[in-house]
Amino acid sequence: GAVVSQHPSWVICKSGTSVKIECRSLDFQATTMFWYRQFPKQSLMLMATSNEGSKATYEQGVEKDKFLINHASLTLSTLTVTSAHPEDSSFYICSARPGGAVGGTQYFGPGTRLLVL
Amino acid sequence: AQTVTQSQPEMSVQEAETVTLSCTYDTSESDYYLFWYKQPPSRQMILVIRQEAYKQQNATENRFSVNFQKAAKSFSLKISDSQLGDAAMYFCAYRSTSGTYKYIFGTGTRLKVLA
Numbered sequence: 001g002a003v004v005s006q007h008p009s010w011v012i013c014k015s016g017t018s019v020k021i022e023c024r025s026l027d028f029q030a031t032t033m034f035w036y037r038q039f040p041k042q043s044l045m046l047m048a049t050s051n052e053g054s055k056a057t058y059e060q061g062v063e064k065d066k067f068l069i070n071h072a073s074l075t076l077s078t079l080t081v082t083s084a085h086p087e088d089s090s091f092y093i094c095s096a097r098p099g100g101a102v103g104g105t106q107y108f109g110p111g112t113r114l115l116v117l
Numbered sequence: 118a119q120t121v122t123q124s125q126p127e128m129s130v131q132e133a134e135t136v137t138l139s140c141t142y143d144t145s146e147s148d149y150y151l152f153w154y155k156q157p158p159s160r161q162m163i164l165v166i167r168q169e170a171y172k173q174q175n176a177t178e179n180r181f182s183v184n185f186q187k188a189a190k191s192f193s194l195k196i197s198d199s200q201l202g203d204a205a206m207y208f209c210a211y212r213s214t215s216g217t218y219k220y221i222f223g224t225g226t227r228l229k230v231l232a
Contacts, residue, residue: 032218038160043208043222057217091160097218104150104218108162 001027004096006109013084014117021079021112023094029074030096034106035067038091050077074099084116119144121211123223130199131231137184138194138226140209150212151185151192152220157205165207168192196228204230 003026013019023033032051036044048064050056050071058064066088068080077096081088091113095106120143130136142151153165168176168185175183180200184193196203209223 034219043224044162044220046219049217049219093160093162095162104212104214105152105164105167106218106220107164108154110159110161 002098002105002107003027004030004094004107004109006094006112008112009110010113012115012117015085016083019081019084019114021081021092021094021114023077023079023096023109025075025096025098025107028096028098030077031074031099032097033071033077034095034097035069035077035079036093036095038093038111040091044093047079081114084114086116089114089116119146119149119211119213119221121209121221121223123207123209123226125226126224127227127229129229129231130196130203132199132201134199135195135197136199136228138196138207138209138228140192140194140223142190142192142209142211142221144190144211144213146213146215148214150214151183152210152212153181153183153192153194154208154210155203155205156208156225157202162208166194199230201230201232204228 005024007022035047047062048056048058056069071077093111095108122141149170151168155163166178180197206225208225210220
């Protein structure tokens with residue numbers, strides 16, 4: 001139980017294009033979803049928190065116009081990197097918190113590796 | 118603001134031996150949750166163990182156990198009978214019982230298991 005998927009797992013795009021990453025909770029309803037960014041050999045950096053049907057809350061320093069987050073349903077959240085540039089290349093991870101989860105445990109997706117050329 | 122510190126960037130353990138990973142945190146809250154997550158080379162984050170601060174009993178999951186010292190704000194992870202598959206990055210995380218449910222992660226400890 002508590003499986004989270006991400007799609008795509010790997011994406012290469014040209015500079016200036018937009019890329020959408022999907023995060024799905026497969027066997028539970030996710031009240032809250034989180035998006036992280038992870039640089040090589042570093043910890044996870046929280047980008048934003050999203051609740052179904054409401055606007056995402058972005059962490060300080062994260063450009064909300066560049067990283068668009070939509071949490072349209074209790075099982076799907078999307079992250080769109082708009083006008084991507086090479087510095088946006090990174091590993092993006094989503095997580096989801098089931099409603100009423102014991103201890104608010106987050107379950108993580110397998111991540112999406114983005115390379116912007 | 119809460120902080121989480123993992124002071125060991127890298128640890129090594131011989132297969133079948135026991136290793137302890139350290140985590141300290143700072144908070145003014147009395148109730149919270151602590152977690153250890155494992156991130157193997159696949160980079161999939163896997164929950165190892167969870168501890169509720171209001172529980173005095175240390176959490177245990179098979180070969181994994183914690184030493185939770187609330188007064189000292191310490192939350193170490195002990196891995197017994199280490200296996201090659203335990204090799205990974207281990208992250209300690211803190212979550213408040215109020216607010217947005219977001220985690221605060223430590224910087225991680227890379228565990229190597231020697232055959």
